[in-house]
Amino acid sequence: xxxxxxxxxxxxxxxxxxxxxxxxxxxxxxxxxxxxxxxxxxxxxxxxxxxxxxxxxxxxxxxxxxxxxxxxxxxxxxxxxxxxxxxxxxxxxxxxxxxxxxxxxxxxxxxxxxxxxxxxxxxxxxxxxxxxxxxxxxxxxxxxxxxxxxxxxxxxxxxxxxxxxxxxxxxxxxxxxxxxxxxxxxxxxxxxxxxxxxxxxx
Numbered sequence: 001x002x003x004x005x006x007x008x009x010x011x012x013x014x015x016x017x018x019x020x021x022x023x024x025x026x027x028x029x030x031x032x033x034x035x036x037x038x039x040x041x042x043x044x045x046x047x048x049x050x051x052x053x054x055x056x057x058x059x060x061x062x063x064x065x066x067x068x069x070x071x072x073x074x075x076x077x078x079x080x081x082x083x084x085x086x087x088x089x090x091x092x093x094x095x096x097x098x099x100x101x102x103x104x105x106x107x108x109x110x111x112x113x114x115x116x117x118x119x120x121x122x123x124x125x126x127x128x129x130x131x132x133x134x135x136x137x138x139x140x141x142x143x144x145x146x147x148x149x150x151x152x153x154x155x156x157x158x159x160x161x162x163x164x165x166x167x168x169x170x171x172x173x174x175x176x177x178x179x180x181x182x183x184x185x186x187x188x189x190x191x192x193x194x195x196x197x198x199x200x201x202x
Contacts, residue, residue: 011049012063014039018053019060023103027057027111061108061129068097069132076136083144084196090140091188094133094166098173099181105174130163137162141195150195158195165191 018035025034032053036046050056075081075089098105112122137159144150165188172178 007049011059014041014046014049015056015060015063018056019104022057022060022107027053027107027114030057057107057111060104064097064101064104065129065133068094069136071097072133072136076140082149083140083147084149084192087137087140087144088189088192090136091162091166091192092185095169095181095184095188098166098169102173102177105170109170109174134159134163144195148197151197153195162188162191 014035017038018030021030021035021038030053032043032046035053035056036043039046050059071093072090075086075093078086081089112126115122115125138155141150141153141155141158145153145155169181169184169188172184173181178184
């Protein structure tokens, strides 16, 4: 059991250091050797943990998304928040995560473009990664509608709208290098205002 724990700890540290390499150099220019060098290990040792740089990159993204999902679940499970406050806090936490990891998201976008050029559908890859987030948003929208906090809405359409706004936030921060995230926060809050039932407004 101790060996498994140590293996997982080492793997986690490799992912953290590899992430820095991807952010600094971009997916294309990173090599397995560069990752091994940053981690202070040999390529042979690195192969014990990962098959190739693509696997390391995908695990790094998975680790980031898992962290975002953990934060969101803490918000969702906080019983002191009503659904509206919960929904707003969830959106703000996503924007914060994008802002804190915008360089990684810019690398991810380049990686997705590369996939598309090679004939792979990047949309399917992305949708697999964000399915839990979409489900949480749907759950909150349904809960808010049932409680009367939100207007009677088409949940699928509204979910797509907010997801589109999150994609727009990633583009603004990661590609256009927008520094100020307050504009994005304002847009998301304005969109939430649009679905809040009048009687539930403070």
